[in-house]
Amino acid sequence: MKELMLLGSDEAHLELLARIAAKPLTGVQVSLIAPYPHHFCAGMLAGFVAGHRALEDCLVPLEPLLKKAGARWLGQRVAALQVEASAVRLDDGSTFGFSWLSIDTGPLQDRRQIEARLPGAREHGLFVYPLEAFAALWLRVTELGATRALRIAILGASTTSLELAMAIRQRLPGSSITLVAPGAALAADYPPADQAKVIKALKQRAITLLSDVAVGIQADQVLLGSGARLACDVPVIAFGAKAPAWLDGGGLTLEQNGSVAVDAWQRSISHPWVFAAAGVDTRSNNALARNLLAALTGSQTLQPTRSATTLKFLSFGDQRSLLRWGNWSAQGRSVAWLQDRLNQRCIQRYRKD
Numbered sequence: 275m276k277e278l279m280l281l282g283s284d285e286a287h288l289e290l291l292a293r294i295a296a297k298p299l300t301g302v303q304v305s306l307i308a309p310y311p312h313h314f315c316a317g318m319l320a321g322f323v324a325g326h327r328a329l330e331d332c333l334v335p336l337e338p339l340l341k342k343a344g345a346r347w348l349g350q351r352v353a354a355l356q357v358e359a360s361a362v363r364l365d366d367g368s369t370f371g372f373s374w375l376s377i378d379t380g381p382l383q384d385r386r387q388i389e390a391r392l393p394g395a396r397e398h399g400l401f402v403y404p405l406e407a408f409a410a411l412w413l414r415v416t417e418l419g420a421t422r423a424l425r426i427a428i429l430g431a432s433t434t435s436l437e438l439a440m441a442i443r444q445r446l447p448g449s450s451i452t453l454v455a456p457g458a459a460l461a462a463d464y465p466p467a468d469q470a471k472v473i474k475a476l477k478q479r480a481i482t483l484l485s486d487v488a489v490g491i492q493a494d495q496v497l498l499g500s501g502a503r504l505a506c507d508v509p510v511i512a513f514g515a516k517a518p519a520w521l522d523g524g525g526l527t528l529e530q531n532g533s534v535a536v537d538a539w540q541r542s543i544s545h546p547w548v549f550a551a552a553g554v555d556t557r558s559n560n561a562l563a564r565n566l567l568a569a570l571t572g573s574q575t576l577q578p579t580r581s582a583t584t585l586k587f588l589s590f591g592d593q594r595s596l597l598r599w600g601n602w603s604a605q606g607r608s609v610a611w612l613q614d615r616l617n618q619r620c621i622q623r624y625r626k627d
Contacts, residue, residue, distance in 0.1 A: 276302045278570065279362060279372035280345075281352055282379030282518075283308035283336060285315075286551040288624040290376065290563040295342035295626065302570065304345035305370065307352060307362065311336050313624070314405040316380065317617040319434070320589035322409060323441035325416075329409055331621070338626035355524030357545055374570055376562065377534055378551040380404070381515035388514050392429075394491035399511040402434060415508055416445060424449040427496050427506040429488045430513030431455035431462065433588055436472055438512055440591030443479045450482070452504060454496065457485035461588070468588075468596060468603055475590050538578035539565045552579075587613045 278299075280287050283306060294304060318332040340347050350364040363369045383403045389396045400415070402408050418424065426449055428439045439453045453476065460483075461469045476483060484504070490497035496504040517533040527535045527544035534550035535543045540562040542548040549566045552558055561579040568574045586598040587609070595610040597603060 284380035286559040310406040320437040324444040357525035431459035435512040444591040
């Protein structure tokens with residue numbers, strides 16, 4: 275009996291489980307290690323925070339999909355990977371072996387590392403990742419926001435930070451919203467014309483922009499690098515998203531950003547029996563599922579991931595979005611409708627009755 279171990283429940287592994295459910299494997303025990311019994315669709319984060327979507331609309335329950343695929347769920351977190359010993363140790367101390375391994379956790383935040391950079395973060399901060407934990411805590415924030423105006427600070431300059439700032443403004447219009455980030459880093463992966471649109475949208479929504487960095491968090495304030503203190507009830511920590519810390523020292527060859535170095539077939543360049551997701555678009559998810567199954571069963575030749583221009587969405591929180599596709603961009607309600615339709619299609623594909 276071969277042992278296929280899946281670490282994480284992000285969308286490449288949902289695609290893999292859906293394919294196994296459609297065409298069951300023989301002679302293979304499939305195990306999924308993930309701490310939550312559901313997957314939160316990342317593309318629906320802004321809509322959920324803004325109040326356009328209920329939490330249930332954004333989740334894929336794992337149990338029905340696992341049952342269809344004949345796989346077991348181990349509801350733990352990974353503590354250590356020992357790839358040379360073909361073993362994974364979980365946070366409860368148990369150890370499981372594998373013949374084949376696939377890694378698809380989605381972005382995570384190393385709370386110990388962030389605490390060292392931002393003292394007080396673990397005690398007072400609201401971490402964005404993992405999304406499943408953030409979503410549950412966000413509901414508590416909205417309950418508090420219904421009783422009084424809150425002072426909310428979003429720390430970070432990523433697309434997620436921008437989307438969260440505008441979504442929170444939509445959901446809690448009476449609250450004070452501040453985005454703390456170096457000005458030059460805002461929407462840095464977008465061209466200048468789009469950056470200008472984003473900054474304009476932030477100003478139109480009365481979101482304060484502070485070109486600074488957070489260096490500490492206390493019970494009711496954020497300490498800034500400039501020496502200033504920002505009054506804050508809810509500091510949202512939206513930076514530091516990366517690959518899981520347990521990959522470091524696990525024996526795999528890694529990229530500079532800490533993720534698994536993979537080839538065009540989504541295989542580890544150092545251990546070909548290990549696969550890992552290398553992107554968030556549908557092509558890389560399909561490539562991992564297709565090639566892992568091909569390698570596992572020997573039924574077909576592996577196929578490289580096809581490169582193509584991807585759709586990039588940035589939600590403005592009020593059912594308007596910005597779309598970038600190569601050199602072309604658009605914005606408005608129709609773009610937000612398209613974004614929501616694509617996300618709903620993803621949710622519906624992986625939900626099983």
